[in-house]
Amino acid sequence: MPRKKATKKRRNEADENGARAARPFWSGTLTFGLVSVPVDLYPGTRTNRAPLRMLGPKGEPLSRRYFSQKTSKDLEDDEMIRGYEIDKDKYVVVTDEELERLAPESSRDIDLRRFVDLQSIPPLYFDRSYFLAPSAGSEKAYQLLAATMDKEDLAGVATFVMRGKEYLVAIFPENGILRAETMRFPDEIRSPKQVDLPEKTKVPAATVKKFEKLIAKHSEKHLSLKELKDEKTEQLMKLVEKKRKQHKDIIEVEEADRDEGKVVDLMEVLKKSLAGKRKAA
Amino acid sequence: MAARAIWKGDLKLDSTKVPVKLYSAVQDQTVRFHILDVKSKHRVKQHMVEADSGEEVANEEIQKGFEVDPGRFVILDEKELASLEPKASREIKVEQFIPPAEIPPEYYDRPYYLGPDGDSAAYFALAEALQNQEKEAVVRWVMRKQLYVGAIRVDNDYLVLYTLRNAEEVLSTKDLPRPAGRAPDKKELSMAKQLIELLKGEFNPKDYKDEYRARVMEFVEKKAKGHKPKLHLVKTKKKTTSLDSVLTKSIAALKKQKKAA
Numbered sequence: 001m002p003r004k005k006a007t008k009k010r011r012n013e014a015d016e017n018g019a020r021a022a023r024p025f026w027s028g029t030l031t032f033g034l035v036s037v038p039v040d041l042y043p044g045t046r047t048n049r050a051p052l053r054m055l056g057p058k059g060e061p062l063s064r065r066y067f068s069q070k071t072s073k074d075l076e077d078d079e080m081i082r083g084y085e086i087d088k089d090k091y092v093v094v095t096d097e098e099l100e101r102l103a104p105e106s107s108r109d110i111d112l113r114r115f116v117d118l119q120s121i122p123p124l125y126f127d128r129s130y131f132l133a134p135s136a137g138s139e140k141a142y143q144l145l146a147a148t149m150d151k152e153d154l155a156g157v158a159t160f161v162m163r164g165k166e167y168l169v170a171i172f173p174e175n176g177i178l179r180a181e182t183m184r185f186p187d188e189i190r191s192p193k194q195v196d197l198p199e200k201t202k203v204p205a206a207t208v209k210k211f212e213k214l215i216a217k218h219s220e221k222h223l224s225l226k227e228l229k230d231e232k233t234e235q236l237m238k239l240v241e242k243k244r245k246q247h248k249d250i251i252e253v254e255e256a257d258r259d260e261g262k263v264v265d266l267m268e269v270l271k272k273s274l275a276g277k278r279k280a281a
Numbered sequence: 282m283a284a285r286a287i288w289k290g291d292l293k294l295d296s297t298k299v300p301v302k303l304y305s306a307v308q309d310q311t312v313r314f315h316i317l318d319v320k321s322k323h324r325v326k327q328h329m330v331e332a333d334s335g336e337e338v339a340n341e342e343i344q345k346g347f348e349v350d351p352g353r354f355v356i357l358d359e360k361e362l363a364s365l366e367p368k369a370s371r372e373i374k375v376e377q378f379i380p381p382a383e384i385p386p387e388y389y390d391r392p393y394y395l396g397p398d399g400d401s402a403a404y405f406a407l408a409e410a411l412q413n414q415e416k417e418a419v420v421r422w423v424m425r426k427q428l429y430v431g432a433i434r435v436d437n438d439y440l441v442l443y444t445l446r447n448a449e450e451v452l453s454t455k456d457l458p459r460p461a462g463r464a465p466d467k468k469e470l471s472m473a474k475q476l477i478e479l480l481k482g483e484f485n486p487k488d489y490k491d492e493y494r495a496r497v498m499e500f501v502e503k504k505a506k507g508h509k510p511k512l513h514l515v516k517t518k519k520k521t522t523s524l525d526s527v528l529t530k531s532i533a534a535l536k537k538q539k540k541a542a
Contacts, residue, residue, distance in 0.1 A: 033476045033531025035524065044387055045450050052345040055354060056331055056338045059346070063332045066325045068318040074335065075318060080325060082314040084501045089324075091317055092504045094497075101512035102496050115477050116484040119382055122436060123443060124306060125486065129387035129451065139462025140469075141524055147465060148473040154481070159489055165311065166493035174385075175454040181386050186486040188310050190394070192439045195284045195304045197396045200438045203406040211410035214294050219378040219416060227376060227419055227430050228388070228448040235365050240347045240355045249356040251346060267452060276461035 024273070026162045027135060030145070030171070030178075032112040037134065037141040039110075041162075042270055044129035044179060050233045059251030096164070103161040110169060110180075112156030118172050121155065125168075125183040132171065132178040133273040146173035177274065288424050289398055290371035292407070292433075299407055300398035301373070303424075306441060307392060312497050366426045373422040373431075373442075381417050384432055388445045395433070395440040404440070411435045472528040479535040 024040035031037070054062045066075045082099075083091030134142035149156065155172040168183040243249055286302035293299075316325050329338050345362065346354030397404035411418065411433070418433040420442070432443045465473070503510045 032480065033535065034527045035473075035476075035531060036527075044452050045446060046452065047450065050347065052347055052357065053354065054329060055344045055346045055356070057342045057344070059344070059354060059356075061332045062329045062338055062343065064327050065330050065335075066316065066327055068321060068323065069326055070318060070321040070323050074330070075325060079319050080316050081319045083317040083322065084312065084314055086501070086505045091315065091322060092501050093317070093322070094314065094501065094504075098500065098512060099497065102500055103493055107493060113480060114482045114484075114488075115480050116482060118386075121386075121484050123386060123389040123432075123434065124392050124436060124441060126386045126389045131452070131454075131457075134460050134462070139460055140465060142460055143462060144465040144469055144473050144524070146460075147470060148477050151474070154477065157484065157489075159491075161493050166491045168489045168491075170386075175457070176459040177454045177457055179387065179454070184307060185310065185489060185491045187491075188307055189392075190284065190304075190306055190308055192394060192437065195306070195394050195396065197304075197394060197439055198401055200405050201401050203402050203409060207402060207406035208409045208413070210297075211294075211407050212414055214297065215378050215410055215414045215416055218294075218375065219414075221380070223379050223383045223419060224377060225448065227421075228445065230447040230449045231428060232365070233449065236347070236357075239357065239361060239365065240349065243355045243357075244349050249358075250349075251354045251356060253352050253354070267456060270452070270457055274458050274460045 024133075025130070028160070028162070029109045030112065030132065030142075031109050032145060032156065035141055035145075036109070036138075037145060038136070038138045039132040039142070039178075040135050040273060041180060042131045042133065042273065043266065044131050046266060050236055055251065055253075059253050061253060099164040103166075107159070107161040107166065110158045110160045110171070112158050112171065114157050115149065115154045116157055116170075118153050118155040118170070121170055121183070124189055126170075127182045127184055130180040130182070131270060132180050133270065134276075136276075139276065142178070143176070146176055146178055149173050150176075286396070287393075290373055290422065292373045292375070292395070292420075294375045294407075297403075299403045300400055301395040301404065301440070302398045303442065304394045304396060305391075306394045310491065310494065312494055312501075367423045367428040369426075370423045373420050375433075376419045376421060378411075378414070378416040378418055381415065381434060384417070384445065385451075387451050389432070390444040390446050393442045393444075395442050405438065408435050408438055408440050411440075412438075469524060469528065472525075472532065476528060476531050476535070479532065479539065 024042055026041040028039060028041070029036050030039050056062055066080060067073060068075055068079075082094050082096075084094060085091055132142075145156075148154075149171075150173045153172075155170040157168070157170050159166055159168050161167075168185055170181045170183055171178055172181075173179070284304045286304055288303040290301065290303075291298040292301050317323060318325050329340075329343060330336060331338060344356050344358075346356045348354050395404075412435045420431050420433055422429055422431070430445045430447070432445055434441050434443070500510055500512075
């Protein structure tokens with residue numbers, strides 16, 4: 001019954017690569033001093049440029065569903081709940097509302113109480129990358145913050161709670177746009193001691209010199225961009241192109257109201273947001 | 282407890298080899314929840330179904346396809362996908378050395394410690410040389426059937442290897458328009474500079490704790506004991522004032538704080 005299907009809730013909407021997230025991932029307020037800047041947060045990375053689709057034996061598109069182990073029935077979003085395992089197969093149920101209420105009001109704003117030299121943050125801390133776009137009416141304050149940080153290569157540091165998790169974040173401008181890098185908390189980074197790396201031993205000066213010479217020999221001023229090419233996808237695309245030209249293993253399926261798996265262009269969403277087109281007033 | 286090495290190989294620089302072991306440098310502390318069936322409170326499982334009929338499809342019947350045009354797929358079988366895997370190797374090959382600020386933060390993905398495998402003199406000598414020259418190495422290697430591009434930096438005498446995201450994964454601000462709206466004027470800029478100057482400091486990771494994680498765990502423990510802790514929904518208040526007056530107030534408040542301290 002396709003009509004019934006259409007009313008069903010979209011499953012697993014919170015995908016972490018943001019490919020489908022046309023709306024902001026999160027909306028909130030950035031503050032510095034008493035100045036508040038309402039912002040929308042968007043993912044700054046996409047995980048897979050050329051995703052392979054899972055298809056059935058006749059080529060029918062597949063989707064991933066949750067099902068109950070007890071009844072073997074597929075479950076809708078409202079038939080599932082979050083549980084913390086306290087003993088084997090014993091869970092404490094926690095609702096979205098409880099998680100939200102556990103976050104004090106002050107933790108929902110990104111309050112930039114400290115500004116640091118961006119280069120002084122060891123990359124060990126950096127986790128995921130996001131963009132902040134000004135939301136309605138905050139363009140001026142947003143630009144002011146970006147311009148001020150840009151002059152001295154500063155990053156604003158803060159913690160905030162977003163979607164049931166607290167984040168440590170560094171916010172800094174790039175071409176007038178604010179990037180938000182989420183960072184690992186110190187207890188999420190192992191020390192060399194915890195890993196049990198040996199203590200530094202005294203090293204012969206001659207060996208150090210030898211390495212320094214090798215380093216100098218292979219040093220370049222800039223990172224060569226060819227290093228960062230997505231070779232894996234390029235090879236996959238070559239193989240796909242070859243087979244397409246040979247008309248090998250091609251399956252056609254009806255396009256009828258298939259919206260699952262469609263990719264929203266994150267770049268287009270961001271462009272609109274920055275141009276102020278999401279603005280309500 | 283000592284961590285286990287997840288990979289070992291040789292760091293190769295021209296014909297010089299430094300034997301290394303690889304260890305994860307991170308330990309995720311996120312509170313782990315499971316998804317439960319709301320009725321039975323049992324864990325749920327996932328399976329693949331036909332999108333239209335909802336009929337289950339067995340794993341061995343699943344094919345992988347790339348959508349070349351809307352609704353048109355080129356099917357790739359396991360053998361073809363395996364042919365795309367890089368050749369297995371035990372070498373981390375150094376491609377070039379560059380100044381540390383060259384790679385923007387958004388490219389860094391996962392960090393790993395490199396530890397010496399036997400010859401620790403060569404290992405610490407390389408770390409010292411990198412430190413002295415203020416350089417980081419750009420490397421490539423194959424691990425778990427994947428080709429990785431990475432950067433090696435020195436952190437407190439030890440070599441840290443980061444996997445790097447590729448250029449297609451990272452959205453570039455170069456392709457984005459600058460935000461709309463009027464640019465701030467001179468007065469606003471100078472006031473904002475004053476304000477940020479008062480908030481400048483060092484990056485001290487120890488100043489930051491995941492307090493929310495602790496609150497969630499405390500709540501879970503209370504619930505496990507049969508208590509029902511009360512939670513109040515907090516409301517968000519709205520603030521609307523002119524940028525100019527807010528900047529002035531902020532600066533005054535911070536200066537007062539600094540004097541008192």
